[in-house]
Each structure stands twice: as structure tokens, then as C-alpha cells.
Amino acid sequence: MYAILDIETTGGQFNEEGITEIAIYRFDGEKIVDQFISLVNPQIEIQPFVVKLTGINNAMLRLAPKFHEVAKRIIEITTDCIIVAHNTDFDYRVIRTEFRRLGYEFHRETLCTVELSQKLLPEAKSYSLGKLVRSLGIPIADRHRANGDAMATLKLFQLLLSKDHEKTILKSMIKSDIKTGINPKFLDIIDNLPSSVGIYYIHNEEGQIIYIGRSQNIKKKVLQHFTSDNKVFSKIQQETYTVTFERTGNELIALLKETEEVNINKPKYNRVSKKNVFPYSLYIKTNINGFNYFSIEKTDGRKRNIMAFTSPTEAKRFVQSITSKLELPYYVDIINEKKSKKYTEDNFTVTLELDNTTYNNRLQEALADYNIDKGNVFIISKGRKVEEKSAIVLEQGKLKGYCFFDLNYQIHSSIERLQGNLTSISFNRNNRNIILNYINKKKDYKLTRF
Template identity: 55%
Template sequence: MYAIVDIETTGGKYNEEGITEIAIYKFDGHEIVDQFISLVNPEREIQPFVVNLTGINNKMLRDAPKFYEIAKRVVEITEDCIIVAHNASFDYRILQTEFKRLGFEYKRKSLCTVELSQKLLPEMESYKLGKLVRALGIPMSDRHRASGDALATVKLFQLLLDRDSEKNIIQQAVKSEIKKKVATRLLDMLETLPSETGVYYIHNAKGDIIYIGKSRNIKKRVNQHFTGTNNKSKKIQKQVAAVTFERTGSELVALLKESEEIKRKKPMYNRAQRGNIFQFAMTSYVDDYGYIGFRICKADARKKYITTFTNMSQAKHVMFKLTEEFQLCQKINELHSTKNNCFQYTINECHGACIQKEAPESYNERAQQAIDKYSYTNKNMLIIDRGRHHDERSAILIENGEYKGFGFYSLNYQITNKSVLKTIITPMQNNRDVQHIIQSFLRRKNRLKIITL
């Protein structure tokens, strides 16, 4: 029996959060047999960014039950159940924290659908709940509300149960105790870290940097290093003497800065990221009938490509998406091997380039639009993203298709005045890795503002 859980909290300092909403669906592996959904008065202020995210505010919770009033129901509905959650370490920790405040020790076995999805669905581009269920065609309503997220997790978990036909992976993933004790000295370091986007540096007693990472929540990510049980985490826990950080606000800037810093400083526990981070690439060709086609090939750092990919499954996913978005032909893009027309033509989703029914000129116009979207070769542009605080923005400069660096600005004239722009941009190295980072980020994040220079 499983208890699928989702919890919304006030946000705030680690282990000082309070529950604002909880949803629990008791699931027997086939159907929901019981459920409990409730707002909760956390008896503390909700962080403003959480109010914006969930829509839950202090006024809504004024007459809601306090946790001690629903604790018995939570115990009963999860009795003899395995707790299942998307990022179970968070939801289970919050439950344990609330029960600990009541003087009650709460212990259950647990399963994380993030970890399960990574093992059973390795081809997915993102394992965030919203993006994952959307990619899998799972309907979702009330995003960032406990009931909506928990119900989507039920459907995701059902799919994972079906995928793991032998149930070996799920059995191995069940954890008897997910909470890890963090040494006092490590807790002291965690207290100094922000729950914000940026790059962090883990130092040893000599002050040498032994690991560099990036995260959208620096404190949460470093805590994972401090509670991890793999060999690298254990070595970091033993050697860490200090953690420093730089806020970036922008996840893309954090990725670019992390890549640059790892290549420059070569920390001992970043070995896997010192080399190229892409293995496959998309290139174009012109077939015998004059149609522009795309194909996936092994990446060669000496050559130029439209875009690059970390693995083959990601490459194929983008190729299918590109082909559908620009109404191109699966046969020409080498996604459908046939001597006649492609399957898409039979269902009226291809204009017939596969059998020379569509003129190459009109087809190639759309193919060129695809190239323009997925490549920034020869382009001059600024990618505008979040800054380190609310009235600041970040800018990533591309000149003639080359990454020049990034900077932060708060006034619009700084970004439109070329002489000022040059002074706020910190120069960075252009290489295939940063091009891969920028291209893959642009593929995933359609809301980024682009200024053409």
C-alpha cells in the first residue's frame, strides 16, 4: 500500500518551514482507496515568493486547522504505507519535522518518483513534475497546489509501476529511512548559504577548491552533498572546511560560470565535467532532390553543428519535435526509413517532400527557420534573463555566433548603449561546451528575452 503525498510549505530557513497545505492519496497500486486534503495554518509567515508560486496566503490559512489538529489523520492514512512523493526527501523531512515539534517520532518507508523516473525513463529531458507529466501526456491541474501535484504524482507512479514489470527497481528504491543526520560543523556551513540560484565552491582545510557546482537552490544542493551516501559525497563531507558562493539569479549564467570555473580551476571532484559535455550533434545536408535535411551524428569538437546534445535520446526527442514544429518530413530527416512516402504524409502532417510533391523552395524555407531557431551561428544578440535581485537583469552576449561573456544591468540604457555594454560584460571563453549549454537552454526555455544587435 502506498501513500502518495504532496506538501506546500511557507518556505524559509531549512527545518524552520511550516506546512500550508497537504494532500495524501492512499493507493493500492491500482486505484485510490482513501484521501486526505487540507489547508494547514502554519503559525508563521509565508515567504512572498511562495505566495506567488502557490497562491496560498496567510489570510486563506487564518481559519485552517493547525498541524496538531490533523496529525492523527495523517498517521492513520499513512499507517503501513510506503510514502511516495516527487522529491520524497523534501516531503518526508517536512512531515518528520512537524511531528518532531509535537514530540512524536514519525517513521515510514519511502519512495521518490524523481529517482524512479530517472531509472525507468532515462530519455526524459527534465524530471521536474510539471515538465515530466506534460511530456508523458499526463493531465495536470492546480500546479503547485498539494492536491493537483499529488494527483499527478499518483498517475506518474502508476505509469512507473507499469514500466517496472518485474518490480525489481521499485523494490530496490524503497528507503527505510530517508533522513540523514548532518554533522554540526556542516550545519554551520549550511546556515551561511542562500536558497538562491548561483555557483558554489567547496573548499578543503588548505583553502583549495575541491568541487564546484551550480544550483537553483544553493543551500538545498549543498545539503545533498552533506547527506549523500555515494563515494564522492562521503569524500566531500570528510574534507570540506568551507563553502563559498556567488549568486547569479539566472540559471543559464550559473551553468556558464560553472563550466568556465571547472575548466579553469580543475577541482579534484569535478573530473567528469572537465571534458566535453556533449556527445551527439545535429547537422544539415541537401539531398538529391534539393531538400534540406537534418541528421544526428557523433559530435566532433573540431566541426561546427546546428546544435548539440548530451545523449542520443535527447537528440531524437528534439529531432521529432523540430520536424513536427516546422512541418518537415521524417523521411528526409532520417527519422523514418522507407522507399515511399513517410507515415506523416499518410496522416496529412507532411506536405509530400518525401515523394517530391512539395517544391524544395517552400520546404527549405521552413527548414531554414528551424536552423535559425536551433542555432545562433553568425548571430549578434543578447540573451536577457533574471538578475541577482528583483530590479536587475543578466545579459549574455553573442557576437558573430560566439559567446563573449555575461554581465548584470539595472538600467535599460546600459543594454542599448554599445560602449556601456562592453564594460558591463565580463569576458568569458567561447568553446563547444558553452555553445552546447546555451543552445540546449534556449531549446528548453522559450520565455527568455532575445535582443538582436
């Protein structure tokens, strides 16, 4: 659990500032579960430059509660939370100073979104809250007011969570929970998981990730793990302390993210298979008469494939689907490990009065909806909530990453802003084949070019 926090102060000498406004959002990593926003009477004068910056003046605070009147609420909303703020050193220091004046020692674990941004957004031109969130396309209202800045910090933190492939943020949260003595049972863990698509992380008592999985229904999948008598999952059950998760909105992001994070974190119970996940591919070849034809072969990483498959049967179904649109004769050469089904060039003839250029162009047109190599491509799909969409981004056939954006936001409007929002994913043959196989089988996406 996190407490996203921002304060405004009177200004003045170090450790003599008073709080004039405070905003706290209790955030479970997915949604806001509680919030507290209030002006605070600091009982000292506000510096003139602060009045100009924030718009908060002494008259506004005359009837506001004093800090001792809101202290109990601050303790309550931040209990068992990691405090998250933009430049946490300042906000946390001022709050602890206010509590010390009351004779109370306030202590919480902290995370700083400035430090996290420097690590996870190394290309950013500025790490000031206003400039950073604007460069990322994150809306910010009431700048230099506690509520506006806290909400912008929360949205920035959500982006940083998705970019944190090494899961240092989640691990720090688990370690904080351990310190507070929380030890949830399996049923408690299951109750807190969503019945939606995403990635889940099983942690041991040290906060280490021991298993990463993905599912269309996270809750159902983890429950299967906890009730399995499989040898591996019996060991996982013994070592499980808690489970965290990340919604991905759709299966394609979950597929890519699972592969990426297993390779980065190397959990002890994830087996990385050396076997090609998609052992068969579709290639385009040219016969002696200059006509293109399909060839279904074992996947060769040295050649660029048109589509990737788990079996020759799956490949044949794809070819039949494509050619039914062509209304043209076609030829497919099927090669597998058992036998090579070869035909002579004379077996492939075009009965229509078409030259090879016209025929080949028609063939390429039929494949256009599956071409991820031409230009820059968005694969648009569902987001994590109703008002959101997701985009897988490829530039000239190379996977760059994924992002989420509001339905009202025109994603094409600013490439620079888009790149700032991207959570990068490594480009390799397997990820390419994951994308190809997905766009062959699924219909819940839209492929657009920019």
C-alpha cells in the first residue's frame, strides 16, 4: 500500500516551515482506496513569494484546522503505507518536524518519484514535477496546490510502476509489509487479486520474486497454483509470502511482459525453455517464372518470416484464410521434420491472365493486415480500464514497447510524448513471433500506422 503525498508550506528557514495544505491518496497499486485533502493553519505568516506561487494566503487559512487537529487522520491514512512524493526528502522532513512539535515520532518507509524517474526515465529533459508530467502527456491541474500535485504524482507513479521491469518498487513494498508483521493467508491473498488479465508475481518472505506468471484471470490462475499438487507448485506454496500483480488490459502485453520480466528477474521457479515456442513459420518465395508462393517451414531465425505458428496445421489454416480473399490460385510448399512435400515448378500455374507483378501485388495486399515491418505501427487494444486504450509500438519492424493512453488523447499527436510514456520491451525473434501469432489468432486489436 502506498500513500501518495504532497504538501505546501509557508516557506522560511530550514525546519521552521509550517504546513499550509496537505493532500494524501492511499493507493493500492491499482486504485485509490482513501484520500485526505485539507488546508492547514500553520499559525505563522506565509512568505510573500509562496503566496504568489501557490495562491494560498493568510486569510484563507484563518479558519482552517491546525496541524494537531489533522494529525490523527494523517497517521490513520498512512498506516502500513510507503509514503511516495516528488522530492520525498522535503515533504517527509516537514511532516516529521510537525509531529515532533507535538511530541510524536512519525516514521514511514518512503519512495521518491524524482529518484525513480531518474532511474526509469533517463532520457527526460527535466525532473521537476510540472515539466516531467507535461512531457509525458500526464494532465496536471492546480499546479503548486497539494491536491493537483499529489494527483499528478500518483499518475506519474503508476507509469513508473509499469516501467519497473526489475520490480524494485514492488520488492520495497513487500519488505515494508514484512516489517509491519503482516502475514496474509492464501485466502486473503486470493481475495485481493483481480479477475482480469495481467501479470502476477509470487514473493517469498524476503520480498524476492520466486515466480512470475500471466493469465486472463489472475485470481483463478493463482488459486490453481495454491491448490495444485504439482511438485514445483507445492514448493512455491511453502515459500509464498504474498502475491502482487499488474493489470495489462489485454493478453498481448501480458505475453510480452511475462517473457521480458522472467528474463530480467530470473525467478527460481520459472523454467526458461530453450525450445522455439513457435517452431513453424510462413515465408514467401519466388518460382522460376517470377511468381510468389507460400512456404511453410521450420522457423529460421536468420530469415524474416511473414507469420509464426505452433504447428503446420495452424499454418495451413492461415494460408487458406488468406487465399480465400484472393480469389486467385495459389501454391504452398509444406516442409516439416518428417517429410518434405515438394512440387515441381510446373505444378504451380496461374490460370488467370495475370502477369507475375500483378499477381504478386495481389498476394502482398492479402498479407497487408499482418505486416508489422512496414513503417511505424501501433497495435491498439483494450486498456486497464474502460476509458483507456493500450498501444504496442513498433518502428520499422522493431518492437519499442507499450503504453496506455486516455481515449480522449490523440496518440499520434506527439511522438516525443509517446516515447516518454513507453515502457520498453526488448526486441528479439521470440517477441516478434509472439506478436505475429497473436494478430493471426485474435481480433481484439486495431493495427494502425503513423
